[in-house]
Amino acid sequence: MRVLMFGWEFPPFKSGGLGTACKGMASALAARGTGVVFVLPRTGHRQPQETEPGLTLLSASGTRLHGGLARVRHAGPARGERRFVTGNEWYALDAALRRIWEHRLHLEYIDSPLHPYLTEEGYLREYGQWAARDRLTAGKRAQRSILHEAGMDRLPGDAASADVPRPDREILLHGGYGQDLMQEVRRYACAAAAIARRTPCDVIHAHDWMTYPAGMLAKQLTGKPLVVHIHALESDRSGHNVNQAIADLERAGMEAADKVIAVSHYTKQLVMRDYGIPEDKIVVVHNAVSRSDITRTYPLPPLCAHEKRVLFMGRITYQKGPDYFVEAARLVLDRLPHTRFIMAGSGDMLPHMVRRVGQLRMGSRFHFTGFLKNEDVDRMYAMSDVYVMPSVSEPFGIAPLEAMAYDVPVIVSRQSGVVEVLRNAIRVDFWDVREMANKICALLTYPVLAAEEVRNCREELKHIRWENAAGKIRAVYDSLVTGRN
Amino acid sequence: MAAVCFYFQVHQPYRLRHYTFFDIGADAFYEDENANCDILLKVARKCYLPMNALLLSLIRRHEGRFKVSFSLSGTALDQFVAYAPELIQSYRELVATGCVELLSETYNHSLAFLYSPEEFREQVRLHDDRIEELFGVRPTVFRNTELIYNNALARAVEDMGYAAILAEGADHVLGWRSPNYVYRPAGCGRLKLLLKNYRLSDDIAFRFSDRNWPEFPLTAEKFAHWAGTAALSGDLINLFMDYETFGEHQWEASGIFQFMEALPDRLLRLPGFRFVTPSEAAAEHEPVAELDVHNFMSWADAERDLTAWLGNDMQHDAIETVYRMEERVKARRDDGLLRTWRRLQTSDHFYYMCTKWFADGDVHSYFNPYGSPYDAYINYMNVMADFALRLDGASRLGHSVGMPPRTDTHRPAGHLD
Numbered sequence A: 001m002r003v004l005m006f007g008w009e010f011p012p013f014k015s016g017g018l019g020t021a022c023k024g025m026a027s028a029l030a031a032r033g034t035g036v037v038f039v040l041p042r043t044g045h046r047q048p049q050e051t052e053p054g055l056t057l058l059s060a061s062g063t064r065l066h067g068g069l070a071r072v073r074h075a076g077p078a079r080g081e082r083r084f085v086t087g088n089e090w091y092a093l094d095a096a097l098r099r100i101w102e103h104r105l106h107l108e109y110i111d112s113p114l115h116p117y118l119t120e121e122g123y124l125r126e127y128g129q130w131a132a133r134d135r136l137t138a139g140k141r142a143q144r145s146i147l148h149e150a151g152m153d154r155l156p157g158d159a160a161s162a163d164v165p166r167p168d169r170e171i172l173l174h175g176g177y178g179q180d181l182m183q184e185v186r187r188y189a190c191a192a193a194a195i196a197r198r199t200p201c202d203v204i205h206a207h208d209w210m211t212y213p214a215g216m217l218a219k220q221l222t223g224k225p226l227v228v229h230i231h232a233l234e235s236d237r238s239g240h241n242v243n244q245a246i247a248d249l250e251r252a253g254m255e256a257a258d259k260v261i262a263v264s265h266y267t268k269q270l271v272m273r274d275y276g277i278p279e280d281k282i283v284v285v286h287n288a289v290s291r292s293d294i295t296r297t298y299p300l301p302p303l304c305a306h307e308k309r310v311l312f313m314g315r316i317t318y319q320k321g322p323d324y325f326v327e328a329a330r331l332v333l334d335r336l337p338h339t340r341f342i343m344a345g346s347g348d349m350l351p352h353m354v355r356r357v358g359q360l361r362m363g364s365r366f367h368f369t370g371f372l373k374n375e376d377v378d379r380m381y382a383m384s385d386v387y388v389m390p391s392v393s394e395p396f397g398i399a400p401l402e403a404m405a406y407d408v409p410v411i412v413s414r415q416s417g418v419v420e421v422l423r424n425a426i427r428v429d430f431w432d433v434r435e436m437a438n439k440i441c442a443l444l445t446y447p448v449l450a451a452e453e454v455r456n457c458r459e460e461l462k463h464i465r466w467e468n469a470a471g472k473i474r475a476v477y478d479s480l481v482t483g484r485n
Numbered sequence B: 001m002a003a004v005c006f007y008f009q010v011h012q013p014y015r016l017r018h019y020t021f022f023d024i025g026a027d028a029f030y031e032d033e034n035a036n037c038d039i040l041l042k043v044a045r046k047c048y049l050p051m052n053a054l055l056l057s058l059i060r061r062h063e064g065r066f067k068v069s070f071s072l073s074g075t076a077l078d079q080f081v082a083y084a085p086e087l088i089q090s091y092r093e094l095v096a097t098g099c100v101e102l103l104s105e106t107y108n109h110s111l112a113f114l115y116s117p118e119e120f121r122e123q124v125r126l127h128d129d130r131i132e133e134l135f136g137v138r139p140t141v142f143r144n145t146e147l148i149y150n151n152a153l154a155r156a157v158e159d160m161g162y163a164a165i166l167a168e169g170a171d172h173v174l175g176w177r178s179p180n181y182v183y184r185p186a187g188c189g190r191l192k193l194l195l196k197n198y199r200l201s202d203d204i205a206f207r208f209s210d211r212n213w214p215e216f217p218l219t220a221e222k223f224a225h226w227a228g229t230a231a232l233s234g235d236l237i238n239l240f241m242d243y244e245t246f247g248e249h250q251w252e253a254s255g256i257f258q259f260m261e262a263l264p265d266r267l268l269r270l271p272g273f274r275f276v277t278p279s280e281a282a283a284e285h286e287p288v289a290e291l292d293v294h295n296f297m298s299w300a301d302a303e304r305d306l307t308a309w310l311g312n313d314m315q316h317d318a319i320e321t322v323y324r325m326e327e328r329v330k331a332r333r334d335d336g337l338l339r340t341w342r343r344l345q346t347s348d349h350f351y352y353m354c355t356k357w358f359a360d361g362d363v364h365s366y367f368n369p370y371g372s373p374y375d376a377y378i379n380y381m382n383v384m385a386d387f388a389l390r391l392d393g394a395s396r397l398g399h400s401v402g403m404p405p406r407t408d409t410h411r412p413a414g415h416l417d
Helices: A017-031 A089-104 A121-137 A141-149 A181-199 A207-224 A234-238 A244-256 A265-275 A322-335 A350-359 A374-383 A399-405 A433-445 A447-461 A466-484 B033-061 B074-083 B086-096 B115-135 B152-161 B198-205 B220-233 B256-269 B276-286 B313-326 B326-331 B334-343 B345-351 B361-367 B374-394
Strands: A002-006 A035-040 A048-053 A055-059 A062-064 A067-074 A079-084 A161-165 A169-171 A201-209 A226-230 A259-262 A282-283 A297-299 A308-313 A337-344 A365-372 A386-389 A410-413 A426-428 B002-010 B067-074 B100-102 B139-143 B165-168 B181-187 B191-196 B236-242 B273-275 B410-411
Touching: A002 A017, A002 A055, A002 A207, A017 A035, A017 A048, A017 A201, A017 A466, A055 A374, A062 A089, A062 A181, A067 B074, A067 B139, A089 A181, A089 A244, A089 B074, A141 A308, A169 A181, A169 B074, A169 B181, A181 B115, A201 A337, A201 A466, A207 A226, A207 A244, A226 A244, A226 A297, A226 A466, A226 B165, A234 A244, A234 A466, A234 B345, A244 A265, A259 A265, A259 A466, A265 A282, A265 A322, A282 A447, A297 A374, A308 A374, A322 A337, A322 A350, A322 A433, A322 B002, A337 B165, A337 B181, A350 A365, A374 A399, A386 A399, A386 A433, A399 A410, A399 B198, A410 A433, A433 A447, A433 B374, A447 B313, A466 B165, B002 B220, B002 B276, B033 B236, B033 B313, B067 B086, B067 B256, B074 B100, B074 B115, B086 B100, B115 B152, B152 B181, B165 B276, B191 B276, B198 B220, B220 B236, B256 B273, B256 B345, B313 B345, B326 B334, B326 B374, B334 B374, B374 B410
Parallel strands: A002 A035, A002 A201, A035 A055, A201 A226, A226 A259, A259 A282, A308 A337, A308 A386, A337 A365, A386 A410, A410 A426, B002 B067, B002 B236, B002 B273, B067 B100, B139 B165, B165 B191
Antiparallel strands: A048 A055, A062 A169, A067 A079, A067 A161, A297 B410, B181 B191
16 A cells, blocks of 8 residues: 655644644555555755655655757748647646636636746846746747747758757745745745656545645546545634635635545534535544653743743744733732743734733743744743643644643644543633633642643543554545545 | 332532632622522422332322332431421321421531541531421431441441441442341441432432433332342342432433332232331341442442542542631631531532542532532632631631742642653
8 A cells, every 4th residue: 555645734844733733644544554655845855765664755846847849840931830748747737736726726827937036136037037938928938938938949941840948947846935925835836747647546635725726636637546634624723714715725625626624523513514514534643752761850930940931932923822821821920929820922912912811910920932943842841730631623633732742731722633532631612811811820729630631631641642643544544545446 | 029129329519619718808798599499399390209209109009008218418407498398298297197207317417437537426416406396207227428338437326326328339248148137237236228229229329311222211110120130039128319410410301200110019919019118128137248448339330439529639639728727617616606517517519529430420510510520629619718717706807818929949840750
């Protein structure tokens, strides 16, 4: 069994919760004998990398597309030249993607440059050229521009027919989540589909909406079954202010897929309710947490060793509920003034949070660290006395499992998928700020409570393993592959 | 000759209201009066009143040959008086038939014996006084909260002058022996021990409406047949159960009332069968052997031990917190404080904190007003923090609610397994 996975994140190249989950399941699948080729937007390496036996990482950026042949026919003095291109892969993929875009999504398909801009200046320059070409060659711009690029103008006029090989082109992506994410998604789709044509596989598995166009295109070109994996939905991320184009992409991906994997029953319900996907098409596979064997200890600064720290770590965005954490902090500080609150992460709500902390006059007790990486994350967890995940809507939420790995007691939003597997965690409704504060105070004041929660959750963590998730995913693959034969 | 002894436990706790950290020092009302009143009225309507009426009619129909016994907890009686005084009247009528015996227990349905023998004695005396005041009789047979029992308890109860004590007929204590005899507690001279026949009792209390039970549906004929078989190896069948079994745990629609209406007649038709109260059973039967119960046992869960109330650190912490205050509470000589402190000893508060979710979790969640054991612990500890402030007469917060100092200045980074 070989699976071709499309994903946007994978540690260490780009790592959020999505990347952590992708790596966990890909490793576990590979360890159980499923060959995994994982296509990332950009790895920084030209060659495929086999990071562990059975698991190969591939960069979409740098994928070579066949240039094909530019053919020119001279049809006589009166008709002039007819020029066309055969076998140009970019053109073929782009056209196929356009069909998906316009027929499945009913979205306007705006032609985009092949290369992403790497700097703003570079983008403006390239965009200018693109626009100029566009005006010149309206209608058949793709062929014309390609002929132009191939140097066809200099062909002898009297030739009856001539085939000129065109140079192969490379698709370049910069990875991440930039301003032109939608263009990046389409370039990725073309590159990933090209990879799919060259890479033998039994199943295509796409993680989250950024890779759904790639999945749909690859399924169309190869005829292989498609699994889409929902790690988060647009409604989770944005509440009522959904980006309709993204929501449409999600719906199209789920409709085109042969199976939909949701990370929790919570998400499954949303998929059924908001996207109208039938229940029998959805399989729930909970995420897990990877085992690490770090045994480092981090000393607490002696001057504040007697204080207790309450941690929020995650993107500071609507979805993660940072505003409820701030309000709860004020209530706690009124009662337990020797507490410190830490908000680690960055996001669009950060400036608002800083202002609110000032307004509540608790800046001396409420700290912002910005985005933390690597060892600082470990240190932050290890220093904390309570970890709060006040998410408004969290499909899974792997962070509480990580906090648990550091013996930090957690308070988890009931509006999350993780409570389905971490049943011993202390829960709270994200909007119930007073109750959140009550539980923070209780954890800080009653050491027995914290110890009891940590002990019970550790017991549960033993059963939350990627091997189990991989087993369920493999069963989905098997059912799709045998179902076809 | 075989005797059947029914004992029904009647108990309602004072449930606590949602009491947050921010109420500490600001609010001395701990109980959820609405919930307590609503639940009591609901249970009275579904169980206590119809079942009392049924028992009264059965006693009259069988002209004194049908007998039962009750243990009414003090917290239940207080709520009867406050919310449903007709229940007191209903029990008076039952007691007046002479066929209903009332048993002795701790006033607050507490685990006091485990932590303070002195407090235990006071609560038992309070309870007996209350029974005498309301019903004009003084109990002579003792049953401890949740049938918690061991040798030490039996000796204490003998010292207090009781004729008999009730306990669970747990397999791990009885071994090959039968619960259908009267035993003598180890170390006691005259106290008699009546053991619950848990198979027959639980057939009614737990399995009656279980459709997955191979014996479903249970009829009075079938039950009488089993009782007849059990009587071949013994002379006393003790059927001990929660009174709320009738109409509350087993709904009226399950046919539990019809079953109970038919049962006395069926049992009395068996040759040599009759009903006795616990004190009659104790008076009529001599102990067949001594029973040595060193470790505490109870009638709860599959384990029949104390783990439903004292199975984790939260429960130990909470109960130790309340009993640690005993001296200070009593030194204040304030009836209000003393009453509040005693209500906080009710075993239900600790039962809500139980984390044995898997095998017995369903029974626990049925009675549990809290979403999780953590919520129960947080709520209880918040209340205790406030109570401690009031006890000390402290006006300023922070004396007893301050955070404990950190002892670990080095925290390990995580590793699993």
